[in-house]
Amino acid sequence: MSTTTTTTTAPKTKPPASEESKVEADAYVHYHDGGVPGKRRILTGADARPTFTELPRIDMRRMFSSSLADRQELAGEIGAACRDVGFFFAVNHGVDDAVLDSTFEAMEKFFDLPTEVKMETHNKKSAKFRGYEAFLEGRLDPSTRGDLKEGFLMGEDATDPEQARPLTPSTSTPRNQWPTHPSATFFRPAIYAYYTAMLTFSKQLLSIFALALELPEDYFSAISTYPMTNVRAVHYPPQTRDADVGIGAHTDFCWFTLVVQSATARPALEVLNGNGVWVPVVVPEPHAFVVNIGDFLKLVTGGTWQSTVHRVRNMGGEERYSVPFFFSPNEDGRVAVLERFRTRGQTYDEITVGEYFQKRLDIDRTTHLDKGPEKTKAGGTY
Template sequence: MTEEAPREQQLYVHYHDGGVPGRRRVLTGKAAKQTFTALPRIDMRRLFSDELEDRQELAREVGAACRDVGFFYAVNHGVPEEALGDTFDAVRRFFELEESVKMECHNQKSQKFRGYEAFLEGKLDPSTRGDLKEGFLMGEDATDPEQNRPVTPLTVEPRNQWPSSPEASFFRPAIYAYYNHMLSFSKRMLRIFALALDKPEHHFDAISTTPMTNIRAVHYPPQQSDADIGIGAHTDFCWFTLVCQSHTAVPALEVLNHNGIWVPVYPESNSFVVNIGDFLKLVTGGTWQSTVHRVRNMGGEERYSMPFFFSPNEDGRVSVLEQFRKEGETYEEIVVGEYFQKRLDVDRTTHIEGEGDGQTKRRAYI
C-alpha cells in the first residue's frame, strides 16, 4: 500500500471543468497512474472513403483516443494547406490593426460575447492578472448572408460583430473561407463520433441541422513571467473543438493527464488538434474525456490559434446515451443553448476597470 504525502505537502493543479472550479492532485512515483504522455496521431484520409469499413476503422481509433486522452492530432484532414496559411495571414493582419479599429466591435457590446476581446479581459485562472491574449469570436448567425441559415424567432437578431473600417475589409471574407472548410470537416467528424459510439453514422444529424459553431481567432504574445497565463486551465463547452495553431519552437498548448502533469502539444504543420468538449463527455456518461487544457506561451514568439467549436442545434436536447446509463439512476435532458450561455457567462467574465462613463479603461499587458 502506497503511503500518501501529508496533505500539506500534496500538490494540486486547479482548473475550470464544466464551468465549476476543480483540482487534480499531482501524482508522482509509486502513486502515479498509467496515463498518456503524448497525443495520438490519427490519419483522417479514411474519413472520405466510400467504404463503411474504412470509416468504422477510423472510428475505432477516434473512440480510443476520446476515452483515453480526449485529444488527438487529425492529419491528412483534407483542408488545403494554402487555405490555412491564408487564414493565419489574415488573423495576424487583424491583430496588428490599430486598437480603435478592433475595439469598434468589442465583445462587451454583444450578448453572445462576439467580436474583439482585449488583453487581460478574460480571467479563467483567478490567481493571475488575467488571460494574456487578445481574440476575436464569431459564430452561427442567421443574419450573416454567408451562412445561408433560416431566420427563426430564435435567430432573428444579429449575433456577430464585424469591423467596418476599410483597413479591416480583408478579415470577414478570410474568416468565412476558413469557417466553411471547418464546418464541412466537422459534419464528417460528427458521423465518425457516432460510429465510435456504436451508433449509425447519421445518429446525431437530427440535432445538428443548424449547429452552434464558433471560430475564435487568438493572439498570444510572448509571456514575460511564469506568473502569467495565455488562457487559464479549462474544458471546452461544445461537442468538440478543432484547433489549428501556428508553429512555435516551444509548444504553448498543454493538456492535463490523469497524474496532474501538463503534456505539451507540439505544433504540427497542416494538422488539427481535436479535443472533446463537455457535451460529448455528458452523452457518454463521462466515458469520453473533456480534457483540461491551458496555454502558456513561454518560447519568446508570437503565437496564433484558430479553434473551431462545433455543438448541436441551440434548441437541441441531449442526455446520456442508453448504453452509458446505470440502472436506478435518473438522467435529465440539457438544452444545448441554455447550457452554452451559462458556460459563456462564466468563461467570458471580464475584468475591465471602470465602465461607468461608457468609456472602457484599459490596462497595459506588458
C-alpha cells in the same frame, strides 16, 4: 473556453500531531470543468498511474473512404483517443492548406491594426460576447493579472448571409460584430472561408464519432442541422513572466473543438493528464488539427469520453496565433446520456444545449475585467 488554474500545496508549517491527519499533504492542480471548480492531485513516484504522455496522431483520409470498414477502423482509433486522452492530432484532414495559410495571414494583419480599429467590435457591445477581446481583459485564473491574449470571436448568425441559415423569431437578431473600417474589411471574408471549411469537416467528423460509439453514422445529424458554432481567432504575445498565462486551465463546452495553430519552436498548448502533469502539445506537422472533446460528448458518454483540461502558456519568446473552431449541437437540441452508458436504476436528465451554453458563457463573462481601452496594449501599462 472556460475558467481557472492554480497550483497549490499543503501548508509548509507542520500542524500539531492531532491535526496532521486532517491536512492534505499533496499538491493539486486547480481548474474549472463544466463551469464547476475542480482539482486533480499531482501523482508522482509510486503513486503515479498509467496515463498519456503525448497525443495520438490519427490519419483522417479514411473518413472520406467509400468503405464502411475503413470508416469503422478510423472510428475505433478515434474512440480510443477520446476515451484515453480526450485529445488527438488529425492529419491528412483534407482542408486546403491555402485556406489555413490565408486565415493566419488575415489574423496577423487584423491583430496588427490600431487598437481603436479593433475596439469598434469590442465584445462587451454584444449579447453573445462576439467580437474583439483586448489583452488582459479576460482573467480565467484569478491569481494572475489576466489572460495574456487578444482575440476575436464569431459564430452562428442567421443574419449573416454567408451562413444561409433560416431566419426565425429567435435568430433574427444579429449576433456577430464585424469591423467596418476600410483597413479591416479583409477580415470577414477570410474568417468565413475558414469557418465554411471547418464546418464541412466537422459535420463529417461527427459521423465518425457516432460510429466510434457504435451508433449509425447519422445518429447525431438531427440535432446538428444548424449547429452552434464559434471561430475564435487568438493572438498570444510572448510571455516574459512565469506567473503569466495565455489562457487558464479549462474544458470546452461543445461537441468538440478543432484547433489550428501557428508553428512555434516551443509548444504553448498544454493538456492535463491523469497524474496532474501538463503535457505539451507538440504538433507533428504543419496544419495538423488538434481535436479535443467537449462537455457535450462527455455528457452523452456518461463521462467515458474525456473533456480534458487544457491551458496555454506561451513561454518560447515567439508570437503565437491560434484559431479554434467550436462545434456544438443545435441551440434547441436536447442531449442526455446514451442508453449504453446508463446505470440501471439511475435517473438521467436531458440538457437543452443553448441553455447550457449560455450558463457557461455567463461564467466566462464574470471573469472579464472592467478595463478601459487605454489599458489594452500588450506590453504596456496594465
